[in-house]
Every structure is written in C-alpha cells, then in structure tokens.
Amino acid sequence: MSALHLGVVHADLLTFDCDVVVLKHAQGFYAADGAVAERLVTLGLTWQSLEVPAGAAAWVETRGTLKSPLALFLGTVPLSKLGYHEIRQLAVRLLKALEDRPGLRHVACTTHGVGFGLDEDESVLALVGGLVEAFQRGAGPSSLERITVVEKREGRARRMQVALRDGLGDTAGVTAQPGGGFLVQRQQGFLPAAALASAGTSSSTKPHAFVAMPFVPELEDVFHYAIATPVKQAGLLCERVDQAVFDGLIIERIRERIETARVVIADLSYSNPNVYLEVGYAWGRQRPVILCVRDLNELRFDVKGHRCLVYRSIRELEGLLARELAAVVR
Numbered sequence: 001m002s003a004l005h006l007g008v009v010h011a012d013l014l015t016f017d018c019d020v021v022v023l024k025h026a027q028g029f030y031a032a033d034g035a036v037a038e039r040l041v042t043l044g045l046t047w048q049s050l051e052v053p054a055g056a057a058a059w060v061e062t063r064g065t066l067k068s069p070l071a072l073f074l075g076t077v078p079l080s081k082l083g084y085h086e087i088r089q090l091a092v093r094l095l096k097a098l099e100d101r102p103g104l105r106h107v108a109c110t111t112h113g114v115g116f117g118l119d120e121d122e123s124v125l126a127l128v129g130g131l132v133e134a135f136q137r138g139a140g141p142s143s144l145e146r147i148t149v150v151e152k153r154e155g156r157a158r159r160m161q162v163a164l165r166d167g168l169g170d171t172a173g174v175t176a177q178p179g180g181g182f183l184v185q186r187q188q189g190f191l192p193a194a195a196l197a198s199a200g201t202s203s204s205t206k207p208h209a210f211v212a213m214p215f216v217p218e219l220e221d222v223f224h225y226a227i228a229t230p231v232k233q234a235g236l237l238c239e240r241v242d243q244a245v246f247d248g249l250i251i252e253r254i255r256e257r258i259e260t261a262r263v264v265i266a267d268l269s270y271s272n273p274n275v276y277l278e279v280g281y282a283w284g285r286q287r288p289v290i291l292c293v294r295d296l297n298e299l300r301f302d303v304k305g306h307r308c309l310v311y312r313s314i315r316e317l318e319g320l321l322a323r324e325l326a327a328v329v330r
Contacts, residue, residue: 004135005146006128007181008164010157013066013150014039018108020070020101022094025052026079028249032110032152033073039065051075057097068108072097079116080252084126087112091130095139106146111160115242117253119208120156120228121163122237124149128164136173136187159224208237209325210257212278213267215242226317227265234325236262258282263328265321268293268308271300279303290324292317 013021013032023033029047037050043063052058052075060071074093077086090112098104114123131147134140151157164182168174173185209231213219223240231238239257241250258264264282266275268291280302282289292309293299299308309324311317 002186004140004144004184005177005181006131006148006184007177008124008149008151008157008160009180010152010154011150012152013108013110015067016108016148016150018068018106018148019104020072020098020107021066021068022072022074022097022107022109024076024082024090024112025050025058025073026076026082026112027051027054028079030079031115032150036066036071040071057093057100059101070101076112078249079113080249080256082113082116082118084113084118084122087118087123087126088130091127092134092139095131095134095144098144099139099141102141103143104141105143106148107144108148108150110150114156116250117210117239117241117257119237119239120159121167121232122206124160124163125167128168132168132171132174132184135184138186155220155224206237207235207262208239208257208260209234209263209265210254210261210278210282211238211240211265211267212275212282213240213265214270214272214275216270219267219269221314222267222317226311226314227267227321230318230322230325231265233322234329236325236329254278255281258287259285261287263288263290263325265290265292268300268303269295269298271298276300276302288328290321290328292320 014035023036025033029037040050040060041047042065050073052073054075054077056075058073062069062071074090076082076090098107111124111127114120151160168182173187175183177183211223211227213223228238241254258278258281264287266279266289268275279289291303291306292311294311296310309320311320
C-alpha cells in the first residue's frame with residue numbers, strides 16, 4: 001500500500017458499495033450512525049449491544065441490511081464534547097482499527113459534528129487531515145486503496161469538495177485526481193501543510209461565530225452564502241446547530257459555543273422560539289449579538305427596541321454582515 005485515494009461523494013451511506021462503513025458512537029446514536037444502527041437492530045441486535053465506550057471499537061456484520069458487509073463503530077466522547085481535535089484523533093483511530101481486518105480495500109465514513117454545532121469546512125478538514133497524516137506515517141492495512149467520505153446532502157458534499165481542494169492543495173504527497181478526490185502517497189518524515197496542520201489541532205483556539213437561526217430549507221442559502229461567507233472572510237469559524245428539536249446534549253453544546261463565541265449572529269425570520277432563547281442566553285452571557293431579519297413585521301416585542309439588520313436578498317445581507325463583522329473583529 002503506497003497510495004490511497006481519498007475524496008467526498010454525494011451518496012447514501014446505507015446503500016453505498018464498499019467493504020466497511022465506519023461510524024462514531026458519541027455515547028448516543030445520531031444522524032448516520034443512528035440510521036445504520038436502526039438497520040442493524042432489525043437483525044435482532046439490541047441498541048445496547050451497539051453502544052461502544054469512548055476509546056473502544058466494535059465490528060458488526062451487516063448481513064444484508066447495508067450494501068457494505070461490515071460496520072465499524074468507534075466509541076467517542078459524548079456529542080457535546082466532540083470537537084475538531086477529537087475528530088482528527090478519530091480519523092487516526094479509524095486507520096489503526098482497520099489493521100485488525102486485513103484485506104479491506106474500500107472504506108466509507110461520514111463527517112462528524114456538522115449539524116451539531118461545528119464548522120462544516122473545519123470538520124471535514126479535521127477528518128481528512130487526520131487520515132492524510134496517519135496514512136502518510138504508516139497507519140492502515142496494506143490492502144487499503146480508498147477511503148470515501150459519504151455525504152447525503154448534495155449541496156454540503158459540493159462545499160466539502162471545495163474545502164478539501166483548498167485545504168489539500170499545497171500538501172506534500174497529495175495530488176488532485178482528474179475524476180475527483182486526491183491520491184495520497186506514503187512519505188517519510190511528513191510535515192503537513194498549514195491548512196491541514198491547523199484543522200483539528202488548533203481549531204479549539206480559533207475564534208468562532210455562533211449562528212442562531214431556524215432550521216428550515218428556505219434559509220439554507222442564507223446561512224451558507226449570506227452568513228458563512230462573510231464570517232469566514234472575517235477569520236472566524238462559522239458554527240450552527242442544524243436541529244429543529246433540542247435534547248439535553250444539544251442544549252449543552254449550544255450554551256458552550258455561545259459562551260465562547262466571538263460574536264453571535266441571529267436570524268429572527270420566522271419568529272422561531274429557539275432562536276429567541278439563544279439570543280437571550282447570549283445577552284445574558286454578555287456576548288456581542290448581531291440581529292437580522294427579512295421583514296421587520298416578523299420581530300417579536302422582545303427585540304423591537306434593538307438594532308436589527310433588515311435584508312431583502314442574500315447579497316444584501318452578505319454586505320451588511322461583512323461591515324458589522326469588521327467592526328466586531330477589530
């Protein structure tokens with residue numbers, strides 16, 4: 001094994017053709033790992049039998065419930081404690097765990113923490129940065145040829161492909177492939193490029209913006225283009241929880257990320273009560289808050305006395321936020 005193909009594709013992990021799917025167990029089942037576990041319990045397995053303590057690993061034969069014949073669960077810290085550094089460590093553990101099963105050629109996995117409060121680009125760079133560095137240092141079975149990061153949302157998959165193109169572009173021993181993805185070569189004494197060295201290792205010290213907004217399809221482009229673009233241009237990570245219903249762990253994550261945010265950006269469109277609660281908490285913790293809304297008539301009395309950016313288009317909000325963030329960062 002002297003080279004490894006690594007890339008992101010838009011697909012469904014449940015029907016993706018590979019030798020093994022690798023998932024996390026963050027002391028609970030969420031997103032893709034929850035969907036896979038739900039399939040596996042139809043075999044007669046219990047949810048409890050699929051729980052994996054932090055630091056441990058469990059192999060499961062899928063017996064036709066997935067396209068992949070094997071699933072590997074890696075136990076991690078609880079979701080509320082899962083950050084970029086932990087994602088990078090998880091990538092290293094992934095390659096090490098595969099060494100227990102010689103003969104594996106194609107592995108599929110997902111990103112982690114996206115949708116639960118982590119920056120999309122930084123999360124995929126932390127994962128891939130860990131995989132690249134560990135592989136180049138010799139980790140992984142000799143049979144391994146390909147690792148594919150599978151993302152069910154088409155738009156997110158495209159954005160992650162761009163993030164990897166930018167993040168991997170100057171990395172020694174990594175070559176972009178004409179059909180997509182990258183070829184990673186083994187190297188001696190490998191020193192990662194700056195973009196990958198920072199992803200997951202120093203991410204916890206990077207300033208971030210926390211975005212509070214309704215989880216509705218109509219505002220997806222507002223977040224990714226009108227909000228995330230100026231946030232990242234200002235040198236901040238852009239974090240948001242993509243959940244309509246909050247449980248205890250999600251609430252804990254929201255509180256922690258608000259408390260440590262350089263700034264909180266809240267879109268008050270649709271008068272979502274969760275967003276108002278997050279704004280109130282940010283004010284209580286004395287964090288800078290930038291309010292925005294599509295229509296002033298959507299504002300509730302709680303915030304009508306506060307300055308609010310009113311926007312009619314994505315381009316307009318992008319410009320307004322860029323000016324506001326420049327003042328905050330200064």
